[in-house]
Amino acid sequence: MSAxxxxxxxxxxxxxxVAVDRLSFEVPAGGIYAVIGPNGAxxxxxxxxxxxxxxxDSGAISFAGERIEGLPPDRVCRxxxxxxxxxxxxxxxxxxxxxxxxGALLHRQHVVDARAHAHAVLRRLDLYGKxxxxxxxxxxxxxxxxxxxxxxxxxPKLLLLDEVMAGxxxxxxxxxxxxxxxxxxxxxxxxxxxxxxxxxxxxxxARILVLHHGAAIAQGTPEAVVRDPAVIxxxxxxxxxx
Amino acid sequence: xxxxxxxxxxxxxxxxxxxxLLGLIMAPLVASDYLLTVLILILYFAYTGxxxxxxxxxxxxxxxxxxxxxxxxxxxxxxxxxxFGIGPWIGLLVAVPVAALAGAFVGFLAFRFRVAGVYFAILxxxxxxxxxxxxxxxxWTSGSSGLFLPVAQYTHNDLWNLRGHPAMxxxxxxxxxxxxxxxxRALLKSRIGYFWLxxxxxxxxxxxxxIDTFHYxxxxxxxxAAMTSFAGxxxxxxxxxxxxxxxxxxxxxxxxxxxxxxxxxxxxxGPILGAFVLTGLAETLTAALAAAGVDLPGTKQVFYGICLLxxxxxxxxxxxxxxxxxxxxxxxxx
Amino acid sequence: xxxDIYLNVAIGGVLTGLVYGLMALGLSVIFGVVxxxxxxxxxxxxxxxxxxxxxxxxxxxDPLLMLVPIAAVLFAFGYVLQAGLIxxxxxxxxxxxxxxxxALAIIIVNVQLILFGPDAQNVQTSYSYDSFQIGALIxxxxxxxxxxxAIVVAAALFTFFKYTRVGTAIRACADNYTGALVxxxxxxHLYALTFGLGAACVGAAGVxxxxxxxxxxxxxxxxxxxxxVIVITGGLGSMPGALLGxxxxxxxxxxxxxxxxxxxxxxxxxxxxxxxxxxxxxxxxGKRAA
Numbered sequence: 009m010s011a012x013x014x015x016x017x018x019x020x021x022x023x024x025x026v027a028v029d030r031l032s033f034e035v036p037a038g039g040i041y042a043v044i045g046p047n048g049a050x051x052x053x054x055x056x057x058x059x060x061x062x063x064x065d066s067g068a069i070s071f072a073g074e075r076i077e078g079l080p081p082d083r084v085c086r087x088x089x090x091x092x093x094x095x096x097x098x099x100x101x102x103x104x105x106x107x108x109x110x111g112a113l114l115h116r117q118h119v120v121d122a123r124a125h126a127h128a129v130l131r132r133l134d135l136y137g138k139x140x141x142x143x144x145x146x147x148x149x150x151x152x153x154x155x156x157x158x159x160x161x162x163x164p165k166l167l168l169l170d171e172v173m174a175g176x177x178x179x180x181x182x183x184x185x186x187x188x189x190x191x192x193x194x195x196x197x198x199x200x201x202x203x204x205x206x207x208x209x210x211x212x213x214a215r216i217l218v219l220h221h222g223a224a225i226a227q228g229t230p231e232a233v234v235r236d237p238a239v240i241x242x243x244x245x246x247x248x249x250x
Numbered sequence: 251x252x253x254x255x256x257x258x259x260x261x262x263x264x265x266x267x268x269x270x271l272l273g274l275i276m277a278p279l280v281a282s283d284y285l286l287t288v289l290i291l292i293l294y295f296a297y298t299g300x301x302x303x304x305x306x307x308x309x310x311x312x313x314x315x316x317x318x319x320x321x322x323x324x325x326x327x328x329x330x331x332x333x334f335g336i337g338p339w340i341g342l343l344v345a346v347p348v349a350a351l352a353g354a355f356v357g358f359l360a361f362r363f364r365v366a367g368v369y370f371a372i373l374x375x376x377x378x379x380x381x382x383x384x385x386x387x388x389x390w391t392s393g394s395s396g397l398f399l400p401v402a403q404y405t406h407n408d409l410w411n412l413r414g415h416p417a418m419x420x421x422x423x424x425x426x427x428x429x430x431x432x433x434x435r436a437l438l439k440s441r442i443g444y445f446w447l448x449x450x451x452x453x454x455x456x457x458x459x460x461i462d463t464f465h466y467x468x469x470x471x472x473x474x475a476a477m478t479s480f481a482g483x484x485x486x487x488x489x490x491x492x493x494x495x496x497x498x499x500x501x502x503x504x505x506x507x508x509x510x511x512x513x514x515x516x517x518x519x520g521p522i523l524g525a526f527v528l529t530g531l532a533e534t535l536t537a538a539l540a541a542a543g544v545d546l547p548g549t550k551q552v553f554y555g556i557c558l559l560x561x562x563x564x565x566x567x568x569x570x571x572x573x574x575x576x577x578x579x580x581x582x583x584x
Numbered sequence: 585x586x587x588d589i590y591l592n593v594a595i596g597g598v599l600t601g602l603v604y605g606l607m608a609l610g611l612s613v614i615f616g617v618v619x620x621x622x623x624x625x626x627x628x629x630x631x632x633x634x635x636x637x638x639x640x641x642x643x644x645x646d647p648l649l650m651l652v653p654i655a656a657v658l659f660a661f662g663y664v665l666q667a668g669l670i671x672x673x674x675x676x677x678x679x680x681x682x683x684x685x686x687a688l689a690i691i692i693v694n695v696q697l698i699l700f701g702p703d704a705q706n707v708q709t710s711y712s713y714d715s716f717q718i719g720a721l722i723x724x725x726x727x728x729x730x731x732x733x734a735i736v737v738a739a740a741l742f743t744f745f746k747y748t749r750v751g752t753a754i755r756a757c758a759d760n761y762t763g764a765l766v767x768x769x770x771x772x773h774l775y776a777l778t779f780g781l782g783a784a785c786v787g788a789a790g791v792x793x794x795x796x797x798x799x800x801x802x803x804x805x806x807x808x809x810x811x812x813v814i815v816i817t818g819g820l821g822s823m824p825g826a827l828l829g830x831x832x833x834x835x836x837x838x839x840x841x842x843x844x845x846x847x848x849x850x851x852x853x854x855x856x857x858x859x860x861x862x863x864x865x866x867x868x869x870g871k872r873a874a
Binding site: 059080081082085086090091093097098099100101102106109110111113114117118119122158159162 | 439440441444445447448451452454455456457458459460461462463
């Protein structure tokens with residue numbers, strides 16, 4: 009499988025703090041890749057650089073063969089990368105349906121076509137029944153799925169999910185995991201997710217990247233990473249079975 | 251196409267709109283001269299309010315300097331008429347691009363340099379003030395002493411030169427208001443309308459969904475400015491005199507925004523309702539005071555201020571959304 | 585023109601600028617702490633000016649003597665306004681707060697128009713036409729007194745914020761609203777206090793300004809805009825910046841009035857505003873990027 013996203017020796021400092029330190033990794037097309045690590049490890053900074061919120065200080069980011077580092081967020085989205093936010097940002101006064109239509113309109117000229125596509129996406133995300141509700145009236149789990157739906161409606165090849173499971177109960181987590189797995193299987197959508205909820209990570213990811221102080225301390229299959237002593241020491245901890 | 255425009259609108263709303271329109275068409279036949287002038291004023295604010303609403307209500311950009319576009323439209327058309335004898339409809343073809351360019355200038359300054367929110371409002375005020383003082387010193391347009399259009403006693407309505415009975419102006423403004431209403435509806439339901447709403451709700455999130463926010467914000471400003479300049483042309487040919495001190499004054503800008511705010515920002519009918527309510531009540535108040543022998547300049551403005559205050563405090567979304575719920579007309583208005 | 589004319593005009597501009605700076609200081613304090621864009625700032629100043637004019641006309645009381653009482657009245661006005669009206673709007677969207685004050689400004693201006701009429705009114709004290717002569721320099725007495733008073737009031741304000749407990753508490757609110765709540769500060773009261781202080785500042789500035797300038801109802805909006813130009817130029821949230829901005833604008837205005845037509849001088853102020861908004865939105869001494 010060829011690499012869809014290539015992050016090559018990317019670094020970012022904020023004044024004195026090194027947030028991301030010469031990070032390199034590849035995400036194959038059609039894969040599900042997770043980025044984990046303690047808070048402050050640089051995960052969201054990494055996402056923001058990929059998504060175009062700011063440019064890396066050095067290094068390169070390539071997507072589908074094109075260099076995208078430094079491009080503004082709307083350009084990055086048009087290239088085929090969709091993203092969600094750690095703190096959800098739906099369009100509050102718009103209906104669920106209209107939220108997703110906005111995304112669908114990116115690659116469609118007519119509202120009629122966008123609405124049809126939006127309905128399809130909403131059905132997949134199990135939100136079709138609530139499509140006429142105002143986004144501001146939704147519960148948190150629904151808002152998270154709405155944000156995924158909106159990003160999905162832009163027909164991305166790569167979906168960046170920033171802690172989309174945070175604050176959800178296990179049943180809701182399982183629900184989103186199932187939806188994501190289905191999407192990946194049916195459409196070949198590549199997914200890169202930041203997660204703290206290990207339950208979701210283990211269920212979804214084919215490969216995991218562990219960040220600590222902005223650098224990669226482990227990369228590999230879930231089974232390997234979970235057993236890596238460095239990862240256990242810095243992040244996962246050991247279960248006390250005494 | 252008409253079917254698409256009225257989809258989702260309750261039957262009752264359409265019927266009420268039709269009745270209102272009919273009433274407005276017949277009004278000049280029964281109205282006194284004074285009432286006709288009031289109605290013209292109402293339609294003027296209904297029209298400019300809708301134009302302003304595109305920028306604020308749809309795209310979320312607060313402009314407090316819309317008098318700039320009225321003034322530019324008015325002065326461009328008037329100057330071409332006075333100095334070159336060019337009729338206003340041709341003058342409009344020049345006035346609209348001039349205003350659109352001014353809008354593009356303001357928009358570019360603001361959006362390229364990330365001037366937003368209240369700072370953007372202050373910027374629009376500053377540009378309008380700059381124009382006011384600038385035109386005061388512009389000799390070619392007669393500066394502060396005022397630009398006067400030749401007024402001959404009209405015996406017939408000259409539509410081409412916009413000379414004639416107030417009723418002519420009334421119907422022109424009515425047509426403009428109706429076209430603006432339909433146009434705004436079409437815009438809202440189109441791709442650009444959705445993008446504007448997204449930008450209004452959350453600009454960063456809109457960008458992450460692939461929307462080129464600079465481009466669409468500029469479009470809102472330019473369209474709003476262009477629409478407003480038409481009102482300026484009418485203003486010039488109706489009043490037949492222009493003073494920078496009056497035309498570009500910040501008070502004019504505030505008058506334009508009162509209707510939409512009181513009626514309901516972001517709604518389609520809000521600016522129209524607001525214009526009727528505010529101007530109607532204000533003129534009634536002035537007439538009542540005059541009848542009681544009281545003639546104080548400033549009472550109308552105090553009234554406007556109090557209305558604005560009350561609406562912001564009690565009905566921040568405006569009268570129209572509240573009214574809609576009351577009389578069961580709630581459509582999926584955004 | 586001989587050099588000393590430039591110098592005289594410049595000094596006059598600086599002194600007037602100090603009064604402008606005090607006015608802007610009030611706005612900066614209000615915005616820096618309460619985060620409300622006070623669009624009725626100039627109008628509050630004209631309230632003070634009209635009070636001074638009325639008192640002078642009725643009782644021949646020198647405005648400078650009435651400085652403290654008038655400032656106190658404006659303080660009360662500001663306190664009640666914030667506590668009674670604006671505090672309820674803290675959580676509302678920014679443009680709603682802004683429009684609230686726009687409405688207030690409209691009401692104030694036009695009530696003044698109804699009460700006092702559109703004609704200019706001024707205060708002619710015994711020293712209105714006096715001037716001091718220092719070498720080749722000629723300084724208007726009114727401007728000298730006004731400038732000096734402005735420095736005194738500004739210094740008092742700085743001392744208050746830096747060295748008193750209440751002043752420190754207010755600065756804490758400005759820095760971190762939630763933090764202030766958490767440590768038990770009565771934020772709503774402190775906000776009202778701050779607004780009152782800002783109003784007192786602008787009231788004091790008005791009393792000084794009425795010695796230099798004639799008052800009309802339309803002065804309110806004009807000075808509101810000027811205050812914004814100064815605060816944005818000097819730097820939002822920076823008190824020294826407001827004074828510096830005031831002096832700068834006062835100087836620019838005076839020189840522009842001398843070199844070009846006096847009526848066009850506000851164009852320069854606005855040109856400066858546009859340039860600052862574009863290229864240095866945090867102002868000369870501002871800390872936060874706008």
